[in-house]
Amino acid sequence: MKVIVSATNKGGDGKTKLSILMSEYFSGVKGLKGLGIDLDPQCNFSSRFLDMELDPNDRHGKVPPFHPDYDPSDPEDEGWDGRSSIANIFFGEPVIPYPTHVDGFEIAPASSSKLMDAEAVTKHDVAEKVHKQLKLFTGLDELKSQYDYVVIDTPPAKGPLTISAFKASSHLLIPSQMEQYSVHGIYGMLQLWKQETYSRSSDNPIKLIGIIPNQCRDINLHSDFRQSLMETPGIAEYMLPCILKKRSAYAESDVEGAVPKTIFDYPKRDKAKIEATEACEEIYRRVFENDS
Amino acid sequence: MTAKAKRKSFAINQSLADGLSQTIHSANSYASEMRYEAVPLSKIEVDPENPRDLALGFTDLPQGPEKTDPLYGQKKEEIKSLASLAHSITQEGVLNAVIVFKHNDKYRLIAGERRCLASLIAGKEFINAKILDQRPDKLKKTVIQWIENIERADLSLWEKLNNLKSVMGFYEEEKGEKLNSTSLSEFLGCSRVQANYYLAAMAGDENVQDAIQKGTLNSLERAAYIARIESDETRELALKLSETVTNFKELKELIAKNDNFEKAQPKKSKQGRKPSKVNLGQTKATKVVETIIQLFTEKEVGSKYKEQFQQYDLKNPSDASAAFGRLIKILETL
Numbered sequence: 001m002k003v004i005v006s007a008t009n010k011g012g013d014g015k016t017k018l019s020i021l022m023s024e025y026f027s028g029v030k031g032l033k034g035l036g037i038d039l040d041p042q043c044n045f046s047s048r049f050l051d052m053e054l055d056p057n058d059r060h061g062k063v064p065p066f067h068p069d070y071d072p073s074d075p076e077d078e079g080w081d082g083r084s085s086i087a088n089i090f091f092g093e094p095v096i097p098y099p100t101h102v103d104g105f106e107i108a109p110a111s112s113s114k115l116m117d118a119e120a121v122t123k124h125d126v127a128e129k130v131h132k133q134l135k136l137f138t139g140l141d142e143l144k145s146q147y148d149y150v151v152i153d154t155p156p157a158k159g160p161l162t163i164s165a166f167k168a169s170s171h172l173l174i175p176s177q178m179e180q181y182s183v184h185g186i187y188g189m190l191q192l193w194k195q196e197t198y199s200r201s202s203d204n205p206i207k208l209i210g211i212i213p214n215q216c217r218d219i220n221l222h223s224d225f226r227q228s229l230m231e232t233p234g235i236a237e238y239m240l241p242c243i244l245k246k247r248s249a250y251a252e253s254d255v256e257g258a259v260p261k262t263i264f265d266y267p268k269r270d271k272a273k274i275e276a277t278e279a280c281e282e283i284y285r286r287v288f289e290n291d292s
Numbered sequence: 293m294t295a296k297a298k299r300k301s302f303a304i305n306q307s308l309a310d311g312l313s314q315t316i317h318s319a320n321s322y323a324s325e326m327r328y329e330a331v332p333l334s335k336i337e338v339d340p341e342n343p344r345d346l347a348l349g350f351t352d353l354p355q356g357p358e359k360t361d362p363l364y365g366q367k368k369e370e371i372k373s374l375a376s377l378a379h380s381i382t383q384e385g386v387l388n389a390v391i392v393f394k395h396n397d398k399y400r401l402i403a404g405e406r407r408c409l410a411s412l413i414a415g416k417e418f419i420n421a422k423i424l425d426q427r428p429d430k431l432k433k434t435v436i437q438w439i440e441n442i443e444r445a446d447l448s449l450w451e452k453l454n455n456l457k458s459v460m461g462f463y464e465e466e467k468g469e470k471l472n473s474t475s476l477s478e479f480l481g482c483s484r485v486q487a488n489y490y491l492a493a494m495a496g497d498e499n500v501q502d503a504i505q506k507g508t509l510n511s512l513e514r515a516a517y518i519a520r521i522e523s524d525e526t527r528e529l530a531l532k533l534s535e536t537v538t539n540f541k542e543l544k545e546l547i548a549k550n551d552n553f554e555k556a557q558p559k560k561s562k563q564g565r566k567p568s569k570v571n572l573g574q575t576k577a578t579k580v581v582e583t584i585i586q587l588f589t590e591k592e593v594g595s596k597y598k599e600q601f602q603q604y605d606l607k608n609p610s611d612a613s614a615a616f617g618r619l620i621k622i623l624e625t626l
Contacts, residue, residue, distance in 0.1 A: 183304055183308065183312075184308065186312065187308060187311055187312055187315070190312060190315040190316060190319075191315060193315075193319060194315050194316075194318055194319040197319040198319075198327060198328035199327050199328050199329045200327050201327050201425060202327075202425075208316070208319075220299060220300045220301060220302060221300075221302045224301055224302040224303060225303075225304055228302075228303045228304040228309065229304065229309075229312075232304070232309040232312065232313050233313055234312070234313035234314070234316045234317050235309070235312050235313055235316060238316065
């Protein structure tokens with residue numbers, strides 16, 4: 001089972017967008033069985049697939065809806081509030097993934113306040129209570145037997161939740177705008193990747209899939225920065241050959257009730273579909289086919 | 293006519309690009325060697341194949357040795373000697389991870405015994421460790437220990453050079469070839485200049501080795517410089533001056549003055565012969581120098597100088613020139 005984390009230090013660079021595209025492509029197009037994990041208290045990845053509700057404990061936050069399998073009259077569900085989030089793993093509670101509109105793809109959604117509570121532990125406890133937990137979860141036999149891949153969306157920071165995602169992952173994807181602060185964000189994530197690599201044995205690496213230029217416009221800044229990275233020794237091989245341009249199609253597909261729901265159901269010649277397909281196919285090749 | 297607007301151009305700052313590149317390189321090259329994590333001190337043990345220089349054991353800490361222990365006095369002294377390291381660990385933690393290899397469910401030490409003992413004195417339960425999955429071979433273990441030791445301020449130059457001799461010995465045993473300055477610098481990851489210093493210091497005569505062992509010559513660069521002095525008298529003077537002159541530049545100036553004084557003395561010449569210089573020609577083929585030196589050192593008269601030439605990479609033109617210069621100096625004294 002491949003565990004792919006989409007991470008960068010800077011918000012708005014496309015972590016969630018790439019998590020969504022990978023999930024919809026690997027399951028919806030390639031037919032793989034996948035699980036999405038949303039570790040970002042913003043809950044955007046979860047909102048793509050579920051009707052998230054307002055968090056009564058945090059007016060800016062969200063909680064997952066009632067689980068479709070929840071039946072308050074069923075004695076087996078006694079003691080359960082009907083909701084389940086990935087944050088449960090940090091509190092010793094079970095996680096029940098939700099089905100989504102994409103065949104073969106389920107999601108363990110975020111819960112804003114619960115994730116923030118999980119991060120609020122002491123320095124002494126963080127390794128045991130947060131860092132190791134997601135790795136234990138993705139190491140479960142029942143998970144590995146059910147899914148071909150897991151995609152983890154992370155918050156834009158190098159905090160305990162992101163570290164937890166790194167420790168659980170086999171692959172790292174770094175989306176980035178081709179701009180100054182975003183490229184600095186790449187550096188931050190590479191440091192985290194290096195640190196995690198140092199703690200792994202050689203037979204259990206966390207592989208860097210690469211850096212994917214995102215939200216690119218036809219301006220010199222973006223093309224020059226991309227070129228600069230592609231000409232830097234050591235980085236060039238990790239720059240994905242495809243880019244994702246800034247297109248309204250991505251924002252449009254995020255709208256509630258949008259038809260079609262996914263970019264991959266757009267007309268064949270749609271530019272967003274073409275470039276998203278190219279990007280996801282490249283990622284698929286690097287993760288599932290060339291993974292030696 | 294209007295001026296053409298210049299195209300705006302942008303590039304990533306070079307130091308950021310270098311940082312990105314180096315980070316990827318470090319991660320990729322480290323991944324196959326050791327992993328790095330905090331391990332419980334209770335699971336660390338010494339390697340029985342690694343000779344220890346402390347009597348104090350892990351089982352003696354943190355409570356201290358038993359009064360009935362025949363080595364009680366020595367162990368108490370060792371605890372005192374570790375007090376300052378223990379204090380620093382309490383304040384800052386262990387700055388450099390110890391190095392261990394997995395042995396069943398324990399970890400055996402390759403390097404870092406003092407740090408482990410001091411951590412126990414400091415009351416720590418875990419220590420940062422670089423972990424090899426299995427016992428390294430002799431050469432790898434010696435190189436690891438060398439790399440560890442080279443950073444230690446408390447190790448003398450003598451101890452470092454002896455470590456290096458072990459590394460070089462194991463290298464020759466395993467690879468069947470000696471290390472020269474180029475291969476040594478590549479092997480240890482140091483500069484060629486540094487590698488040359490090590491080789492020169494190790495090739496120094498008895499007096500130089502004696503001074504290094506006694507600690508009167510404790511700087512590598514200084515030891516290499518003095519070891520390379522051709523004239524026996526000047527070298528002896530340099531060793532004496534080195535005991536009192538701490539400034540290296542001043543030392544070199546004093547030595548140079550003495551050398552010039554020697555050179556300024558009229559050379560003794562054989563009756564009836566006038567001194568003359570000989571032009572020995574030039575060649576691009578470094579093999580010529582290699583051959584001449586080989587022929588010389590194979591002879592009985594030249595065999596004792598063989599070690600002096602080992603510091604040179606005779607395939608490198610500048611090294612070959614320096615080696616030939618040395619050969620001439622030696623031949624002039626014969």
